[in-house]
Amino acid sequence: MTDTVFVLNGPNLNLLGTREPEIYGSATLADIEADLRGQADTLGLAIDFRQTNHEGELVDWLHEAQREGAKAVLLNAAAYTHTSIALLDACRAITVPVIEVHLSDPTTREDFRHVSYVGMAAADCVQGLGARSYAVALDKAAAL
Numbered sequence: 001m002t003d004t005v006f007v008l009n010g011p012n013l014n015l016l017g018t019r020e021p022e023i024y025g026s027a028t029l030a031d032i033e034a035d036l037r038g039q040a041d042t043l044g045l046a047i048d049f050r051q052t053n054h055e056g057e058l059v060d061w062l063h064e065a066q067r068e069g070a071k072a073v074l075l076n077a078a079a080y081t082h083t084s085i086a087l088l089d090a091c092r093a094i095t096v097p098v099i100e101v102h103l104s105d106p107t108t109r110e111d112f113r114h115v116s117y118v119g120m121a122a123a124d125c126v127q128g129l130g131a132r133s134y135a136v137a138l139d140k141a142a143a144l
């Protein structure tokens with residue numbers, strides 16, 4: 001196992017900080033990445049931080065995390081959280097622990113966000129803390 005934590009972000013998260021700050025906060029994804037890199041340094045971890053708008057790419061990256069012997073995956077699959085059996089299967093297909101991450105708390109939002117396919121396979125979940133959800137999730141990954 002390596003000390004690398006994959007941080008995988010799904011669709012539209014590249015637009016963070018530009019719209020809907022009342023739901024997602026004002027930090028951009030680059031801000032979140034920079035903070036997480038500082039935290040990872042302190043924890044003695046490396047992070048591999050990525051974003052894609054494509055479901056299959058997230059599946060490929062979960063497989064890559066397994067091949068590379070990642071310590072953990074922090075996964076904010078965004079809307080695919082609530083729709084993707086492919087991501088559920090991929091999370092179940094790997095032995096690397098997956099920690100589900102959300103900026104908002106989907107369980108307090110629209111009904112269609114109450115189902116989490118990722119959550120059916122994730123080892124843990126941190127949500128509703130804004131950008132701090134990623135920081136808390138990285139602390140959890142460090143403790144694994």
Ligand code: CA2
Nearest residue numbers: 012013015016019078079102103104113
């Ligand atoms: O709260 C989260 O982190 C979510 O994963 C964000 C997803 C949403 O579909 C999930 O239910 C919860 C949406 C990300 C969209 O990001 C935007 C960024 C800027 C402007 C609009 C949307």
